[in-house]
Amino acid sequence: MTVLDTGAATAGARTAPARTATSSPRPGRELSVYIHVPFCAVRCGYCDFNTYTATELGGGGSQAEYPANAMAEMDLTLAEDAAAGYTYDRVSTVFFGGGTPTLLPADDLVAMLDHLRGLISLAEDAEVTTEANPDSVTRESLARLAEGGITRVSFGMQSAVRSVLATLNRTHDPERVPQAVAWAREAGLDVSLDLIYGTPGETLADVETSVKAALACDIDHLSAYSLIIEGNTAMARQLRRGELQAPDPDDMADKYELVDDLAVAAGLDWYEVSNWARTPEQRSRHNLAYWRGGDWWGIGPGAHRHRDGLRSWNLKHPSRYAATLAEGSLPVADSEQVPDEDRAVERIMLELRIADGLAVEAVPEQTRAMLAVHRDRGHLEPEALTEGRAVLTRQGRLLADAVIRDLVS
Known part of the structure; x- marks a missing residue:
C-alpha cells in the first residue's frame, strides 16, 4: 500500500x-x-x-x-x-x-x-x-x-x-x-x-x-x-x-x-x-x-502578486480593501523579496510536480545524487533522467513531497 x-x-x-x-x-x-x-x-x-x-x-x-x-x-x-x-x-x-x-x-x-x-x-x-x-x-x-x-x-x-x-x-x-x-x-x-x-x-x-x-x-x-x-x-x-x-x-x-x-x-x-x-x-x-514561476497580478482582497521574486499580498477583509482603494492607495498588506536560494527551492517544489518535469541542473549539487536514488526506487522516470529532466512516475506522484524534501534538504 x-x-x-x-x-x-x-x-x-x-x-x-x-x-x-x-x-x-x-x-x-x-x-x-x-x-x-x-x-x-x-x-x-x-x-x-x-x-x-x-x-x-x-x-x-x-x-x-x-x-x-x-x-x-x-x-x-x-x-x-x-x-x-x-x-x-x-x-x-x-x-x-x-x-x-x-x-x-x-x-x-x-x-x-x-x-x-x-x-x-x-x-x-x-x-x-x-x-x-x-x-x-x-x-x-x-x-x-x-x-x-x-x-x-x-x-x-x-x-x-x-x-x-x-x-x-x-x-x-x-x-x-x-x-x-x-x-x-x-x-x-x-x-x-x-x-x-x-x-x-x-x-x-x-x-x-x-x-x-x-x-x-x-x-x-x-x-x-x-x-x-x-x-x-x-x-x-x-x-x-x-x-x-x-x-x-x-x-x-x-x-x-x-x-x-x-x-x-x-x-x-x-x-x-x-x-x-x-x-x-x-x-x-x-x-x-x-x-513555472511566471509573473502575475493578484487583484482582490487577500490576492497575492509576483514579479521576479518580489511578492506582495493584499489586505484580506473586503471592507478594509475597499477603504484603502478609496484613499487612492494599493491595498497591500505586506511584501517580501524572496532570496535567490529560496526561489531555487520553490522552483524544485513546483516544477517537479508537472509532467514536463524539472531540469537536473536546477537541483543543488549536494543533493543531486538523490535523483538516482529516487530513480532506483521507482519514483523518477529513468529515460527522462538520462535526458536531463526529473519526471515523476505515478508512484513518485504519490510520494512527491518526500522526493522534493530529499532534493532540497
Missing part, C-alpha cells in the same frame, strides 16, 4: 500566488492576472480560502461595489509597475477565482475583463477562466460570459454522491452538473470539473461514481484534489470533537490511483499531480504560469 503525499498540489490551482520586482526591469513581458472574487452563498466546512457570505459584508466591501474596486486596483497596479519600469506586451491568461465569481452578474465579470483589456492587450489566444458552482450559472449567463471573452469555465463539482456533498456542505444538486456542462459547451467554452476525494465517510466506490460521472460529461480537463482539513475550519472542529474521522493516507493513495486510472482510460493525461487534460492545449495555462 502506497502512502499518498500530494499536499502541495492544491496550492497552485485555487490560491492566488504572489507578486514580484527586480533591480533590472525587463520590458515586454507576458503577464497572468488572477482576480479574486471573495463571495460565496454558503461557506463550505472544509474551506479556508478568503471568502465571505453576503450577510458578513457591508459598506465598500459589498458584492455590488466589488467590480469598481477591482478595476481601481488594476489602474493603481499598472501605475506602480510603470513607475518601477515594468511594462507588459500582453496578458496571456486571466483567472476569476474565489469564492464563487459567478455569484456576480456575468456583465460584472465581463466589465472587469474589458477594463483589463483596456490597460494591457490580451493575447489573441488568451486563456480566460472563471470558476463557478453548477448552481450559480444559467444558459444565459454562460452565453454572456463567452460573448464577453471568457474561454473556459471550471465547475466545482467536488462529488456526485449526495452524502459526500452534504459532509462538504456543498449545496448544489449533483444532477445539475451535466446540465451546466452542456450549457457551457453550447456557449463554446472549454470545461473543467473539480473533484475532492478523501472526504470523511467517502468510500472508494463513491470516488468511482464521482469520477465516472465527471468523465461522462465529456470534459476537457479534470482536477482532483485530496482533501486537506486546515486547522481553522468547521470540518477541523468536527474532527476535534470526534464527529468525523480523519482521512487515512493509504485510503487516499488508493483513491488517487483510481482517479488516475479512470482519467487515463477516458483519454485524459496527467500534467500536474492533481490535474489531467485531454490535450496539451487544454491544460490550464494559468496554473502552469504559477508552477
Whole structure:
C-alpha cells in the first residue's frame, strides 16, 4: 500500500500566488492576472480560502461595489509597475477565482475583463477562466460570459454522491452538473470539473461514481484534489470533537490511483499531480504560469502578486480593501523579496510536480545524487533522467513531497 503525499498540489490551482520586482526591469513581458472574487452563498466546512457570505459584508466591501474596486486596483497596479519600469506586451491568461465569481452578474465579470483589456492587450489566444458552482450559472449567463471573452469555465463539482456533498456542505444538486456542462459547451467554452476525494465517510466506490460521472460529461480537463482539513475550519472542529474521522493516507493513495486510472482510460493525461487534460492545449495555462514561476497580478482582497521574486499580498477583509482603494492607495498588506536560494527551492517544489518535469541542473549539487536514488526506487522516470529532466512516475506522484524534501534538504 502506497502512502499518498500530494499536499502541495492544491496550492497552485485555487490560491492566488504572489507578486514580484527586480533591480533590472525587463520590458515586454507576458503577464497572468488572477482576480479574486471573495463571495460565496454558503461557506463550505472544509474551506479556508478568503471568502465571505453576503450577510458578513457591508459598506465598500459589498458584492455590488466589488467590480469598481477591482478595476481601481488594476489602474493603481499598472501605475506602480510603470513607475518601477515594468511594462507588459500582453496578458496571456486571466483567472476569476474565489469564492464563487459567478455569484456576480456575468456583465460584472465581463466589465472587469474589458477594463483589463483596456490597460494591457490580451493575447489573441488568451486563456480566460472563471470558476463557478453548477448552481450559480444559467444558459444565459454562460452565453454572456463567452460573448464577453471568457474561454473556459471550471465547475466545482467536488462529488456526485449526495452524502459526500452534504459532509462538504456543498449545496448544489449533483444532477445539475451535466446540465451546466452542456450549457457551457453550447456557449463554446472549454470545461473543467473539480473533484475532492478523501472526504470523511467517502468510500472508494463513491470516488468511482464521482469520477465516472465527471468523465461522462465529456470534459476537457479534470482536477482532483485530496482533501486537506486546515486547522481553522468547521470540518477541523468536527474532527476535534470526534464527529468525523480523519482521512487515512493509504485510503487516499488508493483513491488517487483510481482517479488516475479512470482519467487515463477516458483519454485524459496527467500534467500536474492533481490535474489531467485531454490535450496539451487544454491544460490550464494559468496554473502552469504559477508552477513555472511566471509573473502575475493578484487583484482582490487577500490576492497575492509576483514579479521576479518580489511578492506582495493584499489586505484580506473586503471592507478594509475597499477603504484603502478609496484613499487612492494599493491595498497591500505586506511584501517580501524572496532570496535567490529560496526561489531555487520553490522552483524544485513546483516544477517537479508537472509532467514536463524539472531540469537536473536546477537541483543543488549536494543533493543531486538523490535523483538516482529516487530513480532506483521507482519514483523518477529513468529515460527522462538520462535526458536531463526529473519526471515523476505515478508512484513518485504519490510520494512527491518526500522526493522534493530529499532534493532540497
